[in-house]
Each structure stands twice: as structure tokens, then as C-alpha cells.
Amino acid sequence: MKELALMKGNEAIAEAAIxxxxxxxxxxxxxxxxxxxxxxxxxxxxxxxxxxxxxxxSEIASINMVYGAAGTGKKAMTSSSSPGISLMAEGISYxxxxxxxxLIVNIVRGGPGLGTIQPSQADYFxxxxxxxxGDYRLIVLAPASVQEMADxxxxxxxxxxxxxxxxxxxxxxxxxxxxxxxxxxEQKERVSEFDQTWVTTGKTDDxxxxxxxxxxxxxxxxxxxxxxxxxxxxxxKEDVMFEKIKCxxxxxxxxxxxxxxRICQKVVDMARSRxxxxxxLRPQTLYPFPTDEIARLARRVKGMMAVELSAGQMVEDVxxxxxxxxxxxxxxxxxxxxxxxxxxxxxxxxxxxGGF
Amino acid sequence: MDMxxxxxxxxxxxxxxxxxxxxxxxxxxxxxxxxAHRLIMxxxxxxxxxxxxxxxxxxxxxxxxxxxxxxxxxQAAHGRAPAVATGIKRLWPDKYVFTYQGDGDLAAIxxxxxxxxxxxxxxxxxxxxxxxxxxxxxxxxxxTTLEGMKSSTSPYGRDSKTMGPPIKITEMIAQLPxxxxxxxxxxxxxxxxxxxxxxxxxxxxxQRDKKxxxxxxxxxxxxxxxxxxxxxxxxxxxxxxxxxxxMGDIKVDGELVK
Numbered sequence: 001m002k003e004l005a006l007m008k009g010n011e012a013i014a015e016a017a018i019x020x021x022x023x024x025x026x027x028x029x030x031x032x033x034x035x036x037x038x039x040x041x042x043x044x045x046x047x048x049x050x051x052x053x054x055x056x057x058s059e060i061a062s063i064n065m066v067y068g069a070a071g072t073g074k075k076a077m078t079s080s081s082s083p084g085i086s087l088m089a090e091g092i093s094y095x096x097x098x099x100x101x102x103l104i105v106n107i108v109r110g111g112p113g114l115g116t117i118q119p120s121q122a123d124y125f126x127x128x129x130x131x132x133x134g135d136y137r138l139i140v141l142a143p144a145s146v147q148e149m150a151d152x153x154x155x156x157x158x159x160x161x162x163x164x165x166x167x168x169x170x171x172x173x174x175x176x177x178x179x180x181x182x183x184x185x186e187q188k189e190r191v192s193e194f195d196q197t198w199v200t201t202g203k204t205d206d207x208x209x210x211x212x213x214x215x216x217x218x219x220x221x222x223x224x225x226x227x228x229x230x231x232x233x234x235x236x237k238e239d240v241m242f243e244k245i246k247c248x249x250x251x252x253x254x255x256x257x258x259x260x261x262r263i264c265q266k267v268v269d270m271a272r273s274r275x276x277x278x279x280x281l282r283p284q285t286l287y288p289f290p291t292d293e294i295a296r297l298a299r300r301v302k303g304m305m306a307v308e309l310s311a312g313q314m315v316e317d318v319x320x321x322x323x324x325x326x327x328x329x330x331x332x333x334x335x336x337x338x339x340x341x342x343x344x345x346x347x348x349x350x351x352x353x354g355g356f
Numbered sequence: 357m358d359m360x361x362x363x364x365x366x367x368x369x370x371x372x373x374x375x376x377x378x379x380x381x382x383x384x385x386x387x388x389x390x391x392a393h394r395l396i397m398x399x400x401x402x403x404x405x406x407x408x409x410x411x412x413x414x415x416x417x418x419x420x421x422x423x424x425x426x427x428x429x430x431q432a433a434h435g436r437a438p439a440v441a442t443g444i445k446r447l448w449p450d451k452y453v454f455t456y457q458g459d460g461d462l463a464a465i466x467x468x469x470x471x472x473x474x475x476x477x478x479x480x481x482x483x484x485x486x487x488x489x490x491x492x493x494x495x496x497x498x499x500t501t502l503e504g505m506k507s508s509t510s511p512y513g514r515d516s517k518t519m520g521p522p523i524k525i526t527e528m529i530a531q532l533p534x535x536x537x538x539x540x541x542x543x544x545x546x547x548x549x550x551x552x553x554x555x556x557x558x559x560x561x562x563q564r565d566k567k568x569x570x571x572x573x574x575x576x577x578x579x580x581x582x583x584x585x586x587x588x589x590x591x592x593x594x595x596x597x598x599x600x601x602x603m604g605d606i607k608v609d610g611e612l613v614k
Contacts, residue, residue, distance in 0.1 A: 057472035071444065076447075203406055
């Protein structure tokens with residue numbers, strides 16, 4: 001029996017977290033994602049599943065609570081928005097270095113600095129290229145609907161535990177705040193089915209002590225550790241996810257994720273009604289990025305245009321994938337403003353598709 | 357009397373601590389960290405709680421405390437140990453979780469985490485080693501460096517007018533309702549060592565009984581950072597550090613002492 005609800009993206013994340021059997025949520029209020037913790041507190045998850053929800057004194061404390069909890073093999077998560085994620089960067093780097101699974105949700109707003117509370121996709125670099133110090137990567141999932149906000153919580157934990165790596169849901173204020181129909185996932189048991197041999201829950205007689213650390217004072221050991229991490233990041237390619245919308249006969253591609261992809265779906269329909277064969281490639285994972293698929297498509301389209309709510313960040317990864325085979329353009333909107341399908345259509349017609 | 361007669365359990369006056377590993381201590385000769393480590397591990401052994409104990413190591417001289425203490429450990433970012441311990445303890449309320457932090461870690465960069473973990477009354481134990489200096493980075497001024505005390509970043513002595521006075525964070529956190537037991541001890545002589553061990557035991561018993569924060573400050577020397585011999589540094593500590601950071605219980609059973 002399907003359980004349907006009408007809820008905000010942020011609420012869907014929270015409800016899905018309870019249902020995914022998350023053990024601990026640690027957070028700090030920030031617009032536009034405060035509904036995540038508000039919803040959790042209202043739901044009394046301590047009674048529903050035993051899930052712990054704690055409001056920390058800062059984002060710095062939240063991510064370090066996640067770090068401690070994740071080191072014990074439990075499902076731990078936090079959520080925040082851009083400035084808060086910047087504060088968490090240190091902790092995220094430690095979690096990546098210590099190879100712990102956890103979920104970080106970023107409901108992105110416009111920046112830099114305090115910026116605006118309106119939606120943006122300007123944290124793409126921070127999410128996909130590391131964000132904190134050192135050579136590391138997050139698994140980055142990019143939902144484009146309230147349904148995917150709900151679905152990606154469990155998926156993020158599966159991937160995080162598979163690779164022992166922090167995962168991020170990179171959404172924005174638009175999807176976080178909008179209400180849609182969502183089919184809720186089933187309630188999972190609050191037990192982990194993953195390997196628990198590395199956790200710090202007390203040294204028993206049958207094993208050596210477990211240590212969660214990102215420190216290697218010996219550079220040879222740190223070198224080996226870095227190589228191992230890089231090998232892991234390469235392996236993540238097997239979990240790349242993307243959606244192709246009308247790509248089969250397309251001669252020009254839009255590449256967009258999240259809220260921008262929603263807008264581009266309309267652009268595809270508008271272009272097709274005018275007889276133009278436009279397709280849309282929507283990455284659902286931003287790391288791993290669908291590099292191979294974009295390279296393959298580059299062999300048979302005339303060009304691509306990355307459409308983002310930023311000055312041009314993902315477009316760099318598209319260009320790397322295309323590797324000069326066809327022109328790659330960018331269209332972006334800045335500062336918390338959102339482009340309309342007409343804006344994108346005009347950009348396509350006037351600038352890049354001269355023959356329209 | 358031959359050797360066999362001498363080596364009997366009833367004649368034992370000293371033995372190595374089983375819960376200290378065989379790793380060579382990374383601390384400078386004369387430093388109090390090794391004694392503090394050992395006392396904590398002795399109490400963990402005597403209480404029989406090794407399999408339920410998780411330590412949280414700081415950034416500073418004791419960053420690799422996990423190399424020496426034979427319990428599960430998580431190494432925290434600078435100042436964040438109380439938040440990391442909170443995350444562990446909230447999901448494992450029946451385990452024993454302790455942090456081991458220095459003065460720079462606990463009273464400067466981690467002040468917010470320290471105060472808020474204490475204010476929430478997390479059922480964790482905080483071991484705070486205060487030697488009034490940043491030892492690991494080479495002797496810079498710490499939040500607890502005494503007025504007039506020289507360090508590499510206060511080479512003419514700490515001037516409270518421009519650098520702020522030393523902070524008594526232990527007295528500060530003792531004011532918070534979530535804090536159950538606060539004491540200040542030392543480990544430079546047999547008498548203080550025995551008192552510190554009792555304090556550690558009491559602190560872990562407070563945690564066992566889920567009464568809130570237990571907080572043990574250990575005032576220690578840093579002969580390297582203070583540029584003194586170990587013996588001179590202990591004398592200087594008694595004369596100067598103890599005058600500003602007096603020994604003894606500050607809060608017992610949730611009540612401020614005196």
C-alpha cells in the first residue's frame with residue numbers, strides 16, 4: 001500500500017531519515033533548511049524509532065557530533081545551508097580522511113558570504129571538489145523533486161556505507177521549500193547491515209582496539225592512505241546515476257541538475273514544439289559525474305549547454321568530459337534569482353543555436 | 357631468600373599498567389601526560405570497563421593518546437572533542453566516553469564545544485590537562501598562560517591589557533547546572549598522583565551513574581615549553597600555577613564547594 005503525502009522537500013528529507021532508520025541527527029538552524037530539524041523535533045523520532053535528534057550549538061559542533069556518532073558505525077546525519085556547510089568543512093574533511101559513512105544535506109542558498117536565502121547552485125565546486133582541506137571527495141546526490149529528496153536519503157546511506165565515505169545531498173532552497181506529492185519509503189529497522197568491525201564501541205577481548213583518525217605523522221603512511229582514497233573515488237564510478245530526457249535523437253544537449261534540470265525539461269518541450277531536437281542530460285550523482293556518458297553523447301551532438309544557478313561551475317566538468325569535441329556553453333542565473341524556461345530558450349536561440 | 361620467594365603476588369609493590377600499550381611515549385621526559393594517561397587506564401582497568409570505554413583524543417601533544425591507551429579511540433579536530441564525545445554518547449548512553457584535552461584545545465579553540473557540552477550535562481568525562489602553554493606547536497601563549505609568563509608569542513611576558521588575562525575555564529563551567537563534579541588536581545608528586553587517581557575514579561563513577569558532566573583538570577608542567585628542567589618546572593608550577601589555579605574540588609555532587 002503506497003503511502004502518499006504532500007510535503008516540502010525539507011520535510012521529505014526529515015521523514016525519510018526516520019524511515020531509513022537513521023540513528024542520529026545533529027543540526028543547527030539556518031534558512032532555507034530549518035524545516036528539517038523542526039519536522040524531526042515535532043515527530044518525536046525518539047519515540048517512533050529511537051532516533052536521536054539534537055540541536056547543537058553550531059554547525060561546527062553538529063558535524064563533529066556526526067563524526068563521533070559515525071565512528072561507532074551508526075547512521076548519522078546533519079543538514080544545513082551554504083554558510084553552515086562552509087563551517088562544517090573542517091569536520092567533513094576529517095570524516096573523509098577517517099573514512100566514515102554519514103549524510104550531509106546542503107540546501108544551497110546564494111553566496112558568497114551571507115549572500116541571500118534564495119535558491120542557488122553555487123556550491124557545486126565546494127560539494128564535488130572536496131570543499132575542505134586535502135585530497136578528498138564526497139558522494140554527491142542531486143535530487144530534482146521532493147520525491148527524490150525522500151528517496152536519496154536511504155540511497156545516500158547505502159553508498160556511504162558501501163564506500164565508507166561521507167555522502168552529500170546537494171539540493172537548493174527551491175526544492176527544499178516547494179511542496180509536492182511524495183510516495184514515502186517504507187520504515188526500515190534501525191539496525192545496520194553493514195560491516196561493523198572498524199567501529200569504536202569499546203575494545204573487547206576478541207579484537208585489537210579500534211581507532212578512528214585521519215592522522216598519519218609518517219608521510220609514507222599518509223601517501224599510502226591517499227592512494228587508497230583515490231582508488232576508492234575511482235571505484236565510485238560504478239554508482240554513477242543520470243537521467244536522459246529525449247537524448248536519443250537530440251542534436252544539441254542541455255546538461256542540468258536539480259532545480260535547473262526541472263526548468264530545462266520545460267525548455268526541451270518548448271524547443272521540440274518548434275521542431276528543434278534538444279535533449280537533456282540530468283546528472284543525479286554529481287560525484288561520481290557522468291563523464292563517460294557525456295563523452296559518448298559528445299560524439300553525435302553539435303554542442304552542449306550547461307544550465308546552472310551559478311556563474312558556471314558544473315560546466316567545467318562537462319567541458320572536461322567533452323574534451324573539445326563540440327562547443328560547450330554555459331547559461332547561468334546568479335544571486336538567488338531563478339531563470340525561467342524562456343530565459344534559457346532565448347539563450348539557446350540567440351547565442352548558441354544561430355539557425356533557430 | 358631466593359628469587360622465587362621474592363616474586364610472589366603478595367610482595368608486589370609496582371607493576372606495569374596492563375591497559376597501557378607497549379608504544380614508547382611521545383612526551384618529553386618530565387612531562388605529566390604519561391602519568392595522567394596511566395592513571396586513567398588504571399581506573400578503567402580497576403572498574404573493569406575497557407570493553408565499554410571510548411576515548412576522544414584532541415589536537416595537541418596528546419593527539420596520539422590512542423597510541424598509548426589500550427581502549428577504542430576517536431581522534432577529534434582541534435577543540436571539537438566534547439562535540440565528538442556527545443555524538444558517541446548520545447547513541448551509546450551506556451558506554452563510558454571521555455575526552456582528553458589540553459588548554460589550547462579546551463579553553464581557546466574549543467570553548468564553545470566545552471561550554472555547551474557542559475551546559476547540556478552530557479554524561480561524559482572531560483580530562484583537562486592544563487600546562488599553560490601550547491606544547492605541540494613549540495611553546496606559544498595559551499589561554500591559560502599566566503600574567504607575565506613568557507612564551508614564543510608573548511616573548512616579553514603575557515600582558516593582560518593587550519592579550520587578555522588567563523582564563524579560569526574550570527571555575528566557569530562549574531557554574532553550569534549540567535555539571536556534576538569538577539576538581540583540579542596535579543600529578544607531579546606521589547601525594548597528588550594518589551588524589552588524582554581518586555578523582556578519576558569518582559569522575560567515571562559519576563558517568564556510570566548518569567549524573568552529568570564530570571570534569572577533572574590536571575595542572576601539569578611543560579618543562580620543554582617553559583624552558584626549564586623537569587625539577588625546576590615542577591617547583592615553578594607549585595609556586596606560580598597553583599597560586600592562580602588552586603588545587604582541590606570545585607564542585608561535588610552538583611554543589612559548588614565552599
